[in-house]
Amino acid sequence: MKQSLDTIARQIQALDQAAVEAAGRHLDQLTKPPGSLGKLEHIAKQLAGITGQTIPELGKKAVIVMAGDHGVCEEGISAFPAEVTPQMVLNFLNGGAAVNVLARQTGADVVCVDIGVNAELEHPQLVARKVRKGTRNMMREAAMTEREALDAIHVGIRLVEELVREGCGLFATGEMGIGNTTASSALLVVLTGTEAADAVGRGTGIDSDKLLHKQSVIERAIAVNKPDPSNPIDVLAKLGGLEIAGLTGVILGAALHRRPVVIDGFISSAAALVASRIAPQSASYMIASHLSQERGHARLLEAIGISPMLSMDMRLGEGTGAVLAFPLIEASVNVMKEMATFASAGVSQSGPDGL
Numbered sequence: 001m002k003q004s005l006d007t008i009a010r011q012i013q014a015l016d017q018a019a020v021e022a023a024g025r026h027l028d029q030l031t032k033p034p035g036s037l038g039k040l041e042h043i044a045k046q047l048a049g050i051t052g053q054t055i056p057e058l059g060k061k062a063v064i065v066m067a068g069d070h071g072v073c074e075e076g077i078s079a080f081p082a083e084v085t086p087q088m089v090l091n092f093l094n095g096g097a098a099v100n101v102l103a104r105q106t107g108a109d110v111v112c113v114d115i116g117v118n119a120e121l122e123h124p125q126l127v128a129r130k131v132r133k134g135t136r137n138m139m140r141e142a143a144m145t146e147r148e149a150l151d152a153i154h155v156g157i158r159l160v161e162e163l164v165r166e167g168c169g170l171f172a173t174g175e176m177g178i179g180n181t182t183a184s185s186a187l188l189v190v191l192t193g194t195e196a197a198d199a200v201g202r203g204t205g206i207d208s209d210k211l212l213h214k215q216s217v218i219e220r221a222i223a224v225n226k227p228d229p230s231n232p233i234d235v236l237a238k239l240g241g242l243e244i245a246g247l248t249g250v251i252l253g254a255a256l257h258r259r260p261v262v263i264d265g266f267i268s269s270a271a272a273l274v275a276s277r278i279a280p281q282s283a284s285y286m287i288a289s290h291l292s293q294e295r296g297h298a299r300l301l302e303a304i305g306i307s308p309m310l311s312m313d314m315r316l317g318e319g320t321g322a323v324l325a326f327p328l329i330e331a332s333v334n335v336m337k338e339m340a341t342f343a344s345a346g347v348s349q350s351g352p353d354g355l
């Protein structure tokens, strides 16, 4: 049975502060000046607060790659044709995409989901959860109905539930969808009040003329649909995408089940912003992996209140940046688990006066 989103949002708990503090005390006993492992320490404490365990056992890792098509591609807003979406889905399923390489290196599963691809896709490993074949052209009408957006969110929530049952304890968001930077920029504009010129970027690599056109498509889509900025589902349905809605669900599902979720680039962060507007508490469960080169990404992260671990000049999507951050997140757990304490190693600890 589907629970309402309000009910789900209310069930998302704040981090376990006692576990955060216990992790902090443990970190300060380890053989290093307090705080000297920087973000690794911050992540270790966050993971403790998420899981309620001072030294968390994360279990299996998965990157959930949601794929969907975008009606707004009719307006010529991408450097690539829409056919690339299903073609790349097959590439993910055959293990040849960048995200597959990085996931193999770090021992993560790639879970590839058809939540809204136009083409009929078949593959034994494909998670077939199509809500509809692509969104409608948001420049002319709402991209999705509210029902479709909610169905896509529930696909994400349910998938996380299934993976948690299979022992997965660390999630990453990934996506594939030609045209989805246009949808994500539109969400950024409406949900944060950012000027379209500051929210629109080159995506797969459009030139300056096409960039101006993309900006005008976004402005027109907002004028046509008149989304209510205080209603995240209305904004998501009118301007978003099926894969974006699915990832919103993945993030809410991870928070609901007290599992960390590593956010990839621009599109994943747009989904994360929607999740944070539906359930503000969900932001505590997010780890921002990297700062994408896509214009507007920093604004998205700022609006959520999370800061990126890495800056690698990447702008691929698929979950690549998030998966790249997995080993660093595991490093923070290993520090907690394996480092000697001042007492166990016989290393002198500075006194309260620093002497």
Ligand SMILES: O=C(O)c1ccc[n+]([C@@H]2O[C@H](COP(=O)([O-])O)[C@@H](O)[C@H]2O)c1
Pocket: 077, 078, 079, 080, 175, 176, 177, 178, 179, 180, 181, 182, 202, 203, 204, 205, 264, 265, 266, 267, 268, 292, 293, 294, 314, 315, 316, 317, 318
């Ligand atoms: O994640 C990012 O930061 C990112 C930035 C730019 C482009 N992308 C990827 O490129 C596709 C969307 O680009 P576009 O130009 O078709 O809107 C989509 O498949 C995304 O995964 C991803």
Ligand SMILES: Cc1cc2nc[nH]c2cc1C
Pocket: 080, 084, 088, 175, 176, 177, 204, 316, 317, 318
């Ligand atoms: C080739 C290609 C791979 C991608 N992966 C994510 N978005 C993409 C867009 C293109 C065009």
